[in-house]
Amino acid sequence: MLISCVAYQDGKRLAEIEPQDIHRYLAMPGCFVWVALLERDPAVLELMQAEFDLHPLAVEDARHGHQRPKIEEYGESLFAVMHLLEPDNGGIRNGEVGVFAGPNYILTIRSGAEHGFGEVRARCERQPEFLRNGPGYVLYALMDAVVDRYFPLLDGLETELDVIEERIFAGMTPRENVESMYSLKQRLVMLRHAVAPLLDGVNNLYGARVPAVCAGMQEYFRDVSDHLQQLNQAIESTRDTIATAIAVNLSMIGLQENATVKRLAAYGALVAVPTMIAGVYGMNFEHMPELEWRYGYALATGLMAAIDGYLFYRLRKAKWL
Amino acid sequence: MLISCVAYQDGKRLAEIEPQDIHRYLAMPGCFVWVALLERDPAVLELMQAEFDLHPLAVEDARHGHQRPKIEEYGESLFAVMHLLEPDNGGIRNGEVGVFAGPNYILTIRSGAEHGFGEVRARCERQPEFLRNGPGYVLYALMDAVVDRYFPLLDGLETELDVIEERIFAGMTPRENVESMYSLKQRLVMLRHAVAPLLDGVNNLYGARVPAVCAGMQEYFRDVSDHLQQLNQAIESTRDTIATAIAVNLSMIGLQENATVKRLAAYGALVAVPTMIAGVYGMNFEHMPELEWRYGYALATGLMAAIDGYLFYRLRKAKWL
């Protein structure tokens, strides 16, 4: 589905154009065309391939989708794939955007994600002094937008982890903690799969030899790379912290079992000792002087109570109870 | 066993030829021969070595089989080994295919796998504009087919893991879960052994200096490499997830033990307390006023029931029962 198809000249918006006229604008000096598609539509893709002369392998990747993030050179043009991650019902929805960037065109194909790039286009159009740089700048602006959207997701995961940590140390809901950490880790892996390969790709856009499309924009792409590295480092730390938290939770489970066994033992003792005394005075010996005492019964039950009281005091002090 | 032996010229099928005539076709301009063998047969291999002038070390590797995936240059020709993985009775059967690719020939030796490459040949013959590129393109087409067959296998493993995860968190069948995860990991290792070394090899087919056979096909081999990287990343994630799942399962086992101990303690208490009371009234003291009461017995059993009822309520509330 075509969202928009606009021609720009010298950083300024020329006109919304028809897809069929693209090749005419591509021929105009200082002019480039920016097309945005939603969801992969074979027919539209075929038209675009013809208009922009896209490489068949890149088009095939764009058609199939579910690519890992990457930035590939095909002659003078670039094909970039980025993951679009959106929170979705406690999970993460994994969409993607494919970007074809050539000397005088930029084509984006978004799929599986709701949040579009209209605001990126609007900001670009408000800054013709930057947009004058052409498709390379648009590629940067799109990347910057995609990467910036990863940060709140990561913040959310870190906040979740903080909550789980508190529950772990409070000894609360160990089973739920394990489940939450597992789910957290799965989502972190999704984020890592979006960030790490993209970082590898972006690093080729600001070194010694950069693709022609990105020439003169090195400092911008280094900035994107810097943000990706920041994300990457935070993801690695969070992974590491989750691993430690799982180990810690296991220790906590061990400690709780220990405590349970102790309480079991303690209560057992409080019941077993009176039972034993009662057993003694239940024996049928003919000569058991206590049995005939006036207050024998009272003394026996008193003895039971006294021993239990003492045991209770000791066990409480030893923190078994 | 010879499956087929066909000569091609300018991307078009010339004829099915006899192995003994191969060298005659090799001498024709723009012509190449594509031979497919099934299972390693020393006699046929010797013939092929003579016809194609293959390097003895490569032939020895092909004869022995059980190689790790690799792509090796021998002068002007390449020798590639790839693993063919096929689901087999809950496990994976590990076959392999050796490919010799020279300037004007391609020779494949498949063994230990049922799924052949007839469909690859058919597709190549339908696209003479690509097949015109010669043995390099056939090598690509074979690789692409082999790699594409890894994806459903990996999907299967991921689905299995999802099932195990659910069982873990439902606290079901912990022993079977461990066994399943172990078996899953073993199969994942087989997949990794097929993918990782091949990735190393393919990376040499699209860089600055590529073997002559693959010249002009860099973008195709980069595409294969891209698929292999995607597999590799998914394999690493799955490995990591299995490791975490094993740790989580251990926590779950600890939690279940905890729960078992608690239930044991709870039921123990429900029995021990009445036993103690019974013991008290079983004592033989002469002066125990309750014993003479009309409703002493009823009171005693009532006391037992009341205490047990209260304990049951408390233990249930504390989730020990």
Add this chain to the structure above:
Amino acid sequence: MLISCVAYQDGKRLAEIEPQDIHRYLAMPGCFVWVALLERDPAVLELMQAEFDLHPLAVEDARHGHQRPKIEEYGESLFAVMHLLEPDNGGIRNGEVGVFAGPNYILTIRSGAEHGFGEVRARCERQPEFLRNGPGYVLYALMDAVVDRYFPLLDGLETELDVIEERIFAGMTPRENVESMYSLKQRLVMLRHAVAPLLDGVNNLYGARVPAVCAGMQEYFRDVSDHLQQLNQAIESTRDTIATAIAVNLSMIGLQENATVKRLAAYGALVAVPTMIAGVYGMNFEHMPELEWRYGYALATGLMAAIDGYLFYRLRKAKWL
């Protein structure tokens, strides 16, 4: 907030100047200006950007803060970010300082940290023979100061770890140990995030090709790098030690549970055996000769005591008690 703005010539302090006059001093030969700001103030930053002609991306990073440590070249100037870590209520407060270093200026923006760099300026002014090297030397002096402040923090963490280790092996407070180790690890991660990326950055300041600002100062920056490597190595060791300590603590918890179960069993035995004997003599058989013995009761209780005494002796010897 402006802390100070001073012009230097040939290593000597010229004068405290007004920010608006900076560009006039920049034009003087052998002169450089050193400005120190506290907390990020958009208005002042804008003024500085204009006076020093700073790169907009670097200024944006400085304005936002919460950057990872880095050293970036923008044309002839450098932009460095370093973390300022200060102990804070058992945790670590994570401030940062951004440093712009150009051919004839140095601008520092400190935020989120109390400890400033007044002493660095004072020491620099006392050593005009070094300060003559210009902004490169000031950059070194600032880095050296920042890095030197990491050492006592790390020492503190190592001391904490020593205390926890002792408690682990004394079998004390296992729950608190786990919590302390977790908290320790979190702070160690903060330190690592301050050190590791900075090390990457500094390594580019003393190799074959160094930025013009740092020319001739290679041995100084190598010294900083050396200190960072020392920190890095110590951090890795401490991380590793914490991981081992968590595993060891888990073993200790297992051992304590073992000991608890043994004591429970031992005390149980001391109570259960007399109960059994009492049960036997509580049977109502008509012909039980012991019941009629004169000292039957004494013998029975004596038997109980003797068996318990023997059990106690054996259990103590086996360290179950």
Add this chain to the structure above:
Amino acid sequence: MLISCVAYQDGKRLAEIEPQDIHRYLAMPGCFVWVALLERDPAVLELMQAEFDLHPLAVEDARHGHQRPKIEEYGESLFAVMHLLEPDNGGIRNGEVGVFAGPNYILTIRSGAEHGFGEVRARCERQPEFLRNGPGYVLYALMDAVVDRYFPLLDGLETELDVIEERIFAGMTPRENVESMYSLKQRLVMLRHAVAPLLDGVNNLYGARVPAVCAGMQEYFRDVSDHLQQLNQAIESTRDTIATAIAVNLSMIGLQENATVKRLAAYGALVAVPTMIAGVYGMNFEHMPELEWRYGYALATGLMAAIDGYLFYRLRKAKWL
């Protein structure tokens, strides 16, 4: 101890010669000398050092033994050390062979291993067309033989691991399993120490710049490297599998403990409930109607049996018994 000392010319055996005459043969064109020593004998080594003009540091290494595998260049000659591993009483005996390879000599010093290289020499002598390549080919043949002997060792370890795995999942002999896995890992480490450093060394024998001795033999040494990589990969997998198996065994131990506790609880219940009922009817209340019933005793024991039967049925169903 000298095993043999033979001169070769143009790939053919000239004669068994005396060590003192070596230098005379070295002077003959197209001639090389192959000496095999057993166990390190200082006197013989000194003679060899003089005859072949060996580098003192290499000779010192050869004299001391217990080197890690390596391949070192000393001017025009190579000094290689390889580990010789032989199964020995359930363990692995770690011998070693040092090889000096110069332009016209090859000297091997075997120690601590029983299996010699007589068969390698015999095979070389049967193939003069290869032996014509000189000491470089002999070095390859020796390496190939050493590396080929690692494979059955590794197979043995993998088979052992399979046996242990089966025992783990059958829940058998957990203590022995742990011990076996530990011992397996120790032997695997010995194998890894033989393989990994040798792989590093061999990789320098077939790249862009190879030592003169190995010139023209690149494909052969790449083949050795390929086998070493295959071993290396298998070793890493086995290590990984052992680590997982140890974790799995721990889970199994936890599960068994769980099962033990459940059985303990179940049997406890079967005894405790009748005890409680017996206690109730052992109370001495004057008014307990059941006591006077004709079939009270039968009813009471019947009640005990019925409850136990029901419990048994429930516990068996819940797999506690």
Add this chain to the structure above:
Amino acid sequence: MLISCVAYQDGKRLAEIEPQDIHRYLAMPGCFVWVALLERDPAVLELMQAEFDLHPLAVEDARHGHQRPKIEEYGESLFAVMHLLEPDNGGIRNGEVGVFAGPNYILTIRSGAEHGFGEVRARCERQPEFLRNGPGYVLYALMDAVVDRYFPLLDGLETELDVIEERIFAGMTPRENVESMYSLKQRLVMLRHAVAPLLDGVNNLYGARVPAVCAGMQEYFRDVSDHLQQLNQAIESTRDTIATAIAVNLSMIGLQENATVKRLAAYGALVAVPTMIAGVYGMNFEHMPELEWRYGYALATGLMAAIDGYLFYRLRKAKWL
């Protein structure tokens, strides 16, 4: 504190000289001065800095001590730091030696270690043919001595580990085992900190571009590097083994707990069953025929003994006892 200060010419000892005369000897052709200091003394260091014209940053490092091992070039001279490890009361004492090596001088500053380098000097003076190589050779001789002293330390740690392993598998002293392994690991880390960074440093002394001081000595420094690699590999293996041993010990603790629970259950059964039988015959039913039997009591106790005997037999067979 000055230990010795000697001038050498052409590999032969000239004379013990006064520190103040050093610069005079430095001016003589073919002459170099070797100074050995003990413990860092600021005054002496200042004198040395003046005589040898040492770089202030290197001198500052030497003054402060507690450096990580390193080898740094300062113009024409080298500054090397190595750790001196000496067994000390079950732990390791961590001393260090700083070595300044210039074209015509060598200066060593030892601190925190008792074992000096007198024997190195003596051996060097006995071999003027080597000492003629100048300060580079002395640097090698010192390094070789330092590295050779690491081997017995490592052997000691490996022997300790063997003892712990035996205790683990014998099921002895699990608590002490954990403590010993932890302490072992700490000392191993000290050794690793001495070895790994030095290895990095030495690797720059025998490659393509070596410092002038070490020119022509490549094979010697490669030999040192080889020893360091051997140490490094052994350290890594031992680390790995300790990690496995800690995991194994945890399994053993679990197994012991399992055994404890079983014994507890077994002894419990032996006591509980007679108690139950006694309870039954302690019931007060009027009609209990057994009570009136002549040998009822003997039968009841016989029954108890028989059941216990049978249980004991079964439990012993099942290895619960």
